[in-house]
Amino acid sequence: MNKADSAPALKAGDELVLVDGSSYIFRAYHALPPLTRKSDGLPVGAVAGFCNMMWRLMRDSVDDIEPTHLAVIFDYSGKSFRNDFYPDYKAHRPDPPEDLRPQFGLIRQAVEAFNVPCVEQEGYEADDLIATYARQAEAAGAKVTIIASDKDLMQIVSDNVIMYDTMKDKRIAAGEVVEKFGVPPAKVVDVQALAGDSTDNIPGVPGIGIKTAAQLIEEYGDLEALLERAGEIKQNKRRENLIEFAEQARVSRRLAELKTDVPVEVPVTDFGMRDPDAAKLIAFLKVMEFTTITRRVAEAMEADASAIDAGSVEIKHWHAAEGNGADDDPAPASGSGTDSDSSGETSLANGHTPQAFAASQAQAMRDPPIDTDKYETVTHKDALERWVADAFEQGYVAVDTETDSLDAMQANLVGVSLALQPGKACYIPLAHRASDGLDFGGETLNQIDLKDAISTLKPLFEAKSVLKIGQNLKYDALVLSRYGIALQSIDDTMLISYVLDAGRGGQGMDALSERWLGHKPIAFSDVTGTGRNKLTFDQVPLDKATAYAAEDADVTLRLWHMLKPRLVAERMTTVYETLERSLMPVLVRMEARGVAVDRAMLARLSAEFAQKMAGIEDDIYVLAGEKFTIGSPKQLSEILFGKLGLPGAKKTKTGAWTTGASVLEDLAAEGHELPRRILDWRSLQKLKSTYTDALPGYINPQTHRVHTSYSMAATTTGRLSSSDPNLQNIPVRTEEGRRIRQAFVPEKGFKLVSADYSQIELRVLAHIADIPQLKQAFADGLDIHAMTASEMFNTPIEGMDPMVRRRAKAINFGDIYGISGFGLARNLRIPRAEAQGFIDR
Template sequence: MSESFGKGCHLHLIDGSAFIFRAFHALPPLTRKSDGLPVGAVQGFCDMLRRYIGKDHGDFAPTHIAVIFDKGSHTFRNDLYDQYKANRDEMPEDMRPQIPLTRRATEAFNIACKEVEGYEADDIIATLACQAREAGGQVTIVSSDKDLMQLVGNGVEMFDAMKNRRIDREAVEEKFGVAPERVVDVQALAGDSVDNVPGAPGIGVKTAALLINEFGTLEELLDRAEEIKQPKRRQTLIEKREQIELSKRLVLLDAHTPLDFTLDDLELRDPDPETLLGFLSEMEFRSLSKRVAEQLGAEAPVIPETSPDTAAPASDDATPEQLPFKPDDYICIRDVETLETWIGQARNRGWVAVDTETTGLNEMTADLVGVSLCVEAGSAAYIPLSHRAQGDGDLFGPGDLLPEQVSMQAALAMLKDLFEDPSVIKIGQNMKYDAKILARNGIEIAPIDDTMLMSYALNGGEHGHGMDVLSERYLSHQPIPIKDVIGTGKSQITFDLVPIADATKYAAEDADITLRLWELFKPQLHRAHVTRVYERMERPLVPVLAQMEMSGIKVDRDTLSRMSSAFSQTMAGLEAEIHELAGETFNVGSPAQVGEILFERMGLEGGKKGKNGKYSTPADVLEDLATVHDLPARILDYRQVQKLKSTYTDALQEHINPVTGRVHTSYSIAGANTGRLASTEPNLQNIPVRTEEGRRIREAFVADEGKVLVSLDYSQIELRILAHIAGIDALKEAFREGQDIHAATASEMFGVPLDEMTPEVRRQAKAINFGVIYGISGFGLARNLRIPRADAQGFIDRYFERFPGIKAYMDETTGFAKEHGRVETLFGRVIHTPEINARGPRAGFARRAAINAPIQGTAADVIRRAMVRMPGAIERFGTKAMMLLQVHDELLFEVDADVAEDLIGVAREVMEGAADPVVQLSVPLVVEAGQGPNWAAAH
């Protein structure tokens, strides 16, 4: 029989209600394979409870434990104030079925599960914490809820399980500015918008803390409110006294909640292996079941693969062996004989996972430091090639090449034979990076597989596709952080200065992870019906983009400098105009001063202050105001020119490679959910083309001597795809007849004959045509056209009346997304929509994204197909033609002037036929072409 709770006992109180809510929003979504039941938050909850299996917890070890839940939504606080928590959003649909499962999970772990009708979980926790403290025991509250911080101190602390940090008295004082005993006083004054606690209007946490520290208690402050010097604050405290006192009763936890159990009933008990593993098996938590079975010394249950055809790989899945990661077992290859053995193993296998380590992230300037290989899970090696001494020892000076490394020349020669061997698949994670590094060292790596792109094809829209995300999600393993190897901040070093022993663990682990992900993802491609997407659009794009990025594009520095000067003059002119409109001078570059002018001096509506007490003036706010006043419109113009100057004419000069004299952007294949490419370092896809200033930026991109730039651009491809998908006969006919589609739309909408069309009416139709693809609202269209919202909404309503097929497409697409959790492009690209059934602001965004994804995604697929076919088509031109850039619907080439017209003919044929034979579009794809000495002239 156990002893009664007292000194030496340690009670853990888990705030189950708060944790499941945080887990739901913080952890990746996960569904049970067999039936699609949402279980992501349940998995996170179970993984937290798992820490309580076993006895090795040190000072943190509990002797007693309970998970506390809310019984219902109505408590005594609702009787005190009927608006308490009245403005909370409804529970997300995906979260609702997980609540009872967390209670079952708690019982499966043989942990006490408690709730009391009419009281919140926080009140139960307060009562138990106070009882345990009075009995002489310790208490750890597993929660980050600020409402529980009033309990901290004298043996009670909190633990944030999501961030793995403890919250003690000092942490509470840092957050609230007062000791835990006075937290309720601060909360009573500051109120709480989440729980709808009114508080004192205009008094925030910082001001409340200052007042409580000055007067000692809330009651003393209210009694002496006449002494407050600030008139508005004094008036608030006097007039709102009853409201403030009510707020304190709402935030003060009831430490005398009636309980039908005692602390002794919460004694920690070992779980029954059969019960616990049975529950985890029922949830289909494969790797979690294995970890728990190992801790309990039991046999892990066999969970069959029963995923439906539509399911992507579940995040709890694992590689077939799920061997433990053992960095100390990785091999460091220091001689050619050992390297030869590993190369032989790779050839025997027919595949090898590969990763390179370099001195930086820029593939065009970074030096190769080492290469890692993995031929089977758990068996990986690192080949150090150019590690150097940091100069700390007596034998080597700073920068000296360390001994016992394979000669770079010898290693590359041996690896070249392997990496270019067509009978061996080289597997990488983001293989484009490694391919460029190896290409600069004379190796054209092929054939390849890429786990990042496999994940992208399988799970687009679900989560990111970086190695750390994939490893933690699919292998339940957190890779060694790079900061642990190279440091951070001023003390950060390049990888060539990392000690070889440390480098081996880090680099070989990357190859090990990559192989395990490949073993998991490769068979999933077929089951998820995305093999064609991966093998025909994702993987073959890698060498195409690598070559484009290495080719780069020439940028004229003098042109950029002249533009920077011109932009400075334009900004000065706009600044003078803005000051004249405002009637006074101010710093146009200061959002706070802009807000003060617009909302206080001019009295415009819509101003909102941030936590710093200053007005926020983001673009959407200014765009709304621009529909009623010229000043915000001019400020938007000023910011646009300022961005062009800082982001392009100034920054582009820094990106010119000193060796090649060209700018080498880097494309992200798996960046956008829809399949669109993203461009970074520098971003060449966001150069605005709607303004004259933005178009001029392209004048700085020039062709080499004797060459021209050739631009081929799909004409209105997304509108054509919309007409096809939604079956809009009027639009399809206009496209087939080669009409001006925006004029045709305007004529259809407004009843204006084509020969009487005005530029203004056409502009409005164009904005609606493009806006509807992105699910634009009346608010958004009003901003774009700078017209009243009512007029903009009227345009949209009329558009749907004239083209009812578009509304039908939108309804059908969102309905499919809500039912299946995904949408698809015409080429079979799957784009998951995990937020589609969310509520609140996320719902609108998810719906717009689901509507747009099949259209934008299909357009992205078309241009990917064109890019994959292009190298073979233009091979006849040899070195006379290079594909340099892809910018949304446009491809840019650098071509010898004498073959420009021939290149245009060949490239146009490839692009206009890119959908064939997989998709037969009911509208023609049309490609417009141009050429010139610079990009602006060619486009």
């Protein structure tokens, strides 16, 4: 490099290179293969990518970039000035993946090892600092290259300021900005103000996307001119939104606009290129065990790598797979001194690839064999404190709760189990009683006082520095929340397995244990018994309770050691951490909150449904020519196919005629009245038995609300399922179903809001099939189903009957999924010829 150690001022002909460090970390993490340090499995993939990029910049003249000044800019970890006037700015961004968190600090240490300025400033984002430094350099006559792909930085692209995406080897100049936004760089912020940015929680104007925003800005000049003349817009909805959300657009512009006048604390003159200290840089690369780049750096700098000892680094936010990592407090970690002849830097612990490491963990977790006799029953507070201290020191612990009910909103906490290592687990009984039903008190049964136990466990369970591992932790979190504990920093083996193997079978602990550990856990019925003599768990003797409960924690910990590495090996970490795991606490709050129902309204509906069913029964008897038990499939089939001789009869293996819904719907679609009335009767009977009669029984006596349970791992599609009671299948197409929905009521002063994806399948179709008209319709905020209904049924959109739109929706989605005319006829209860005509059109 042969650059001076001084810090010269920028001048014409110089080139300032600014690296957006914060952005690069995330891009490197997601774009590059998962790498971990060979000696202990520390995740280092993003660090490796960063070091290679820095060396290329400083040594290899990437894309004719020859910096005279260089700095790496990071986001400040706290809030920025934007939060002062808009608190929700970036409020909903998910936490970074667990295996990325330790790499943030390591990359900052890498920058220091390269002898490059590392800049961040309180109250400002990296983009603001980059914009300010770029404008200062441009004013001095220097060229500026920004190593980033962040669209926000495209605002400051000019003749002398370009962006360069090192991962795609792509330069971003003014032409590329126009290609991206449809406007030149100076107008990008106005487009962003209109379109908004869901990632940063910038609201924009509803119904306006990038393309429409660009057209508007090009036509009216800038945002303010557009807002002043919003009344001239021809499209009704667009005009109304621009007028209604004008102030929101102005706020969005303030949020999107980069500051170019930050009072920077580190002057740009400090960014003059400096050679790294060979010994310091090589020591860092060796402690990270980056063999290839260590060799390249040593050769280029004419240094003897073998004579340089590996340095040390501070590691934060890491829980090593074998428990030898650091927690949230920094801890020095020395390298193994791997020399330049060692194997490549893509190795994991024991020299394996990520896939091989996952396989080795799967085998290792079968040892030692599960031995329930070795588990500890913790009945004294000092023993509990020792377990808690060990968990804090280790940085992770498997957790399970035992209760006396499957209803998390009414279950009493009976005990807690912990596991620190395979085979090292305990059970902490808290509310056991004699099995004859008499409560002799905790002291007699030798248990820790419940309040004392809670006060000891609460700091552990709420500590962000200790990872809590569980199986279906949503249940445990809901139970613990009722005891004043907010479970934080979690991993759920059920959800990890679900992400990896959603279609493979059950995700319950017993199934996973047999599948991966080859071990069949103790069955619940083995300790509680069955039938009339079945015990609740608080009546189970402590020795049996310990064997059962501690085994659950032990098995869960082993499963975590086996399954978690597969997330990295199979590139599913982000799916798990940003989608599944982050949703769980939300569901806990939803379930705890519950929903109020109008008991009196349900009673009225139940009586009304019974009266309507009686009327339908009379119609059915007239059509059948006799009375019979409508709910009896045998009697109904004899009437339909025996007495009346209706077509389409199908028999089961036992020879009985089937009278399922599909058979009756086919007959009704062909114009037969009796099957149609049977379907009407069944619909009311189901509504009555499933909802109006059953829902009052689910009302919690303490909260007076219904608390459904959402299962996150029950479907292969990723959709949630609701149970106890099922609140997802309440019909909306019938008047009766809609009236049941009206029985769910908000508290005084509140409103219930219904939210759903807006025509999501059609949006995906528009994107994948690249249908310009459909994409534009969505960008303009148009209702596709209403448009279809208007065309199909010659009905104006304004004041359209919701049932007409619903029929058009069925046609749209049916067409997408290849429904037949017969199927559509059955869904809409219309003649087949009419249904086929809709599809053909």
